[in-house]
Amino acid sequence: MRAICIVVDSAGIAPMPDQHEYGDIGAATIPNIAKACGGIDLPTMQNMGLGNITEIEGVPPAAFPSASFGMMYELSPGKDTTTGHWEMMGAKIDFAFPVFPEGFPKDFIAKYEAAIGRQTLANYAASGTEIINELGDEHVKTGKPIVYTSADSVFQVAAHEEVIPVPELYRICQIARDMLQPPDLGAARVIARPFLGASGNYARTANRHDFSLTPSETLLDVLKAKDITTYGIGKIYDIFAGQGVKPHVTTKSNEDGMQKTLEALDNIKSGLIFTNLVDTDMKYGHRRDVHGYKASLMEFDTWLAEFINKLEDDDLLIITADHGCDPTYKGSDHTREAVPMLVYQRGRTGKDLGIRQGFWDVAATIAAHLGVDYKNGTSAL
Numbered sequence: 001m002r003a004i005c006i007v008v009d010s011a012g013i014a015p016m017p018d019q020h021e022y023g024d025i026g027a028a029t030i031p032n033i034a035k036a037c038g039g040i041d042l043p044t045m046q047n048m049g050l051g052n053i054t055e056i057e058g059v060p061p062a063a064f065p066s067a068s069f070g071m072m073y074e075l076s077p078g079k080d081t082t083t084g085h086w087e088m089m090g091a092k093i094d095f096a097f098p099v100f101p102e103g104f105p106k107d108f109i110a111k112y113e114a115a116i117g118r119q120t121l122a123n124y125a126a127s128g129t130e131i132i133n134e135l136g137d138e139h140v141k142t143g144k145p146i147v148y149t150s151a152d153s154v155f156q157v158a159a160h161e162e163v164i165p166v167p168e169l170y171r172i173c174q175i176a177r178d179m180l181q182p183p184d185l186g187a188a189r190v191i192a193r194p195f196l197g198a199s200g201n202y203a204r205t206a207n208r209h210d211f212s213l214t215p216s217e218t219l220l221d222v223l224k225a226k227d228i229t230t231y232g233i234g235k236i237y238d239i240f241a242g243q244g245v246k247p248h249v250t251t252k253s254n255e256d257g258m259q260k261t262l263e264a265l266d267n268i269k270s271g272l273i274f275t276n277l278v279d280t281d282m283k284y285g286h287r288r289d290v291h292g293y294k295a296s297l298m299e300f301d302t303w304l305a306e307f308i309n310k311l312e313d314d315d316l317l318i319i320t321a322d323h324g325c326d327p328t329y330k331g332s333d334h335t336r337e338a339v340p341m342l343v344y345q346r347g348r349t350g351k352d353l354g355i356r357q358g359f360w361d362v363a364a365t366i367a368a369h370l371g372v373d374y375k376n377g378t379s380a381l
């Protein structure tokens with residue numbers, strides 16, 4: 001018996017009631033993409049009931065949806081990857097991770113530079129693709145890593161792979177992780193951002209690596225303690241700092257992630273398969289590429305039909321997201337949104353799940369399916 005949870009990163013579905021507190025009024029990733037493009041064709045998820053959750057141009061409600069459908073409100077403050085995934089696995093957070101819009105304190109940067117034996121560049125909030133083009137030449141010339149942040153709780157270190165090899169970049173990021181601890185400096189993630197290329201044509205590589213804080217106990221820990229497989233695909237292992245995730249595999253793209261999820265059906269015969277597909281967020285949401293995001297959703301929907309055909313009768317499939325990143329919205333940051341919840345079991349009639357109070361209903365649903373007692377959240381089964 002298996003549960004498969006696929007997180008389409010940042011694919012929010014509707015405004016959250018507290019959006020105004022985050023400056024995100026009106027953000028609704030999937031519906032706004034559809035509206036901006038004059039509709040979107042997602043026949044697989046339409047059949048599952050995606051259009052029954054809310055109005056989406058081109059995705060009408062299904063008369064007899066093949067999956068149960070609803071949306072989930074986030075209980076934890078924030079709108080980031082870490083908070084969304086942790087709550088999804090049952091670890092609600094009662095505080096917002098600190099953000100650093102003015103950069104990190106100068107005294108911290110001085111201590112960090114001493115610890116890694118290098119001076120650094122930047123230390124301000126920036127777009128990752130823009131900052132490597134802005135400072136890439138100076139970095140290559142001096143060997144100084146580029147340190148920057150964003151609207152999220154992140155400490156990011158960019159370096160050219162031929163200047164600072166990937167293992168060394170990971171080492172200096174681990175030092176940052178060890179130093180950036182709660183309460184004041186507890187950034188949710190330290191992210192290694194390697195890149196390659198020549199002046200004017202720098203591009204990030206697939207060797208990104210996230211160094212997360214360690215969550216409190218999640219469903220993953222409960223499953224692992226019972227010797228139930230928890231197979232992480234994509235950045236799942238990094239998001240949970242490896243806690244409760246075994247085994248795992250990284251991915252280079254959504255296409256790679258979808259292929260590895262498909263292959264997992266042949267190799268993982270029981271337990272949880274937990275996939276994050278990051279391109280929607282990283283390549284299209286932050287870059288406000290509406291048409292790229294639309295194409296990525298359609299690519300996933302086409303693949304999903306093939307994936308569903310390979311499921312066994314006792315499999316459970318959940319499709320959801322971790323936050324929003326509306327590419328039609330101002331800025332370049334995540335947006336505070338409700339996320340979709342599609343719950344599929346072959347031969348089961350879909351039902352309206354309504355608005356769920358907390359992403360942790362995903363954990364409760366997985367636990368119920370796998371026959372594990374779990375206290376947080378409410379099962380959708």
